Amino acid sequence: MNAANPIGVFDSGVGGLSVLHEIRRALPGEDLLYVADSAHAPYGDKSQQFIENRSIAITEFLVSRNAKAIVVACNTATGAAITTLRSRFSMPIIAMEPAVKPASENSKSGVIGVLATSRTLASDNFVKLFARYGADVEILGQACPGLVEQVEAGDLSGDKTRILLERYVLPLLERGADTLVLGCTHYPFLAPLIRQIAGPGVTVIDSAAAVARQLRRRLEVVDLLADGARVGGESCWTSGVVDKALPLFAQLWKADVEVCALPTYAGGSE
Incomplete structure (x- = not known):
């Protein structure tokens, strides 16, 4: 393990590119490895065992590529697998956490809405967040089935996406929410x-x-x-169809990027 090694990042699909953008901004000299498990997106409707299996297999793949740290750029995978990953791998493993703390500090109405997958909202991590900050603000969890699929399809502003968002957002506003937390890495798009x-x-x-x-x-x-004087690069893989992934990665990354097929051994079973 040395400073020249890359950082590994993975998500259930392309949503983690929103995290990769921020990592690139904060760490311009780092080489970044990104895996989109798009063949199995969304994770929100999968079993915990399935998500653990996928998370372990993808982490093992990133370790095989000499990753010096792993970022689990997926709230659902964090909730389902972070404890297992940290028990099995010795490098730094950074997890996602819905931004409930800053939201509770920002809210003037005392009501915040959390948009997330149903599995994230039911996870121990979220239950702990609710217990920690729920005394100071009213926290409204809103499961958002269908949104991950819209982002995976590259539909960020179409009629179907708008209808889904209105269905999920407007009831939170009616209940007084003045701050919305995006509890899934797909949602920033x-x-x-x-x-x-x-x-x-x-x-x-x-x-x-x-x-x-x-x-x-x-x-x-x-x-x-890594040495801050160098310019880092990105290497990307998908478990989905590469020909479909290429334009989607370009759309979300806002630049052309090479995307390779994730080796089939980097698998897991439901």
Whole structure:
């Protein structure tokens, strides 16, 4: 393990690219490895065992590519597998956490809405967040089936996406929410449409930048930060169809990027 090794990042699909953007901004000298498990997205309707199996297999793949740290850029995978991953692998493993704390500090109405998958909202991690901050603010959890699929299809602003978002966002506003937490890494790609629906008086928060800062701190502690003078690159894999992934990655990354097929041995079973 040395500072020149890359950082591994994975998600159930392309949503973790929102986290990868922030990592690239915070750590321009790092080489980044990204795996989109799009063949199995969304994780929100999968069993915990399935998500654990996928998370272990993908982490093993990233370790085989000499990753010096792993970022689980998926709230659902964090809730289902982070304890297992940290017990099996010795490198720094950074997890996602819905930005409930900053939302509770930001809210003036005392009501915040959390948009997430049903599995994230039911996870021990979220239950602990609710217990920690629920005394100070009213926390409204809103499961959002269908949104991950819209992002995976590259539909960030179409009629179907808008209808789904209105179904999930408007009831939160009616109950007084003035701050919305994006509790899934796919959702930041829908933030412009969410802000349009919610209006200028509502703050929309996600945790990607905080995760990038935490990653930097963890690498500093173990002296694994890359030389800041160099320019890092990105290597990407998908378990989905590469020909479909290429334009989607380009759309979300806002640049052409090479995407390879994830080896089939990096698997897991339901």
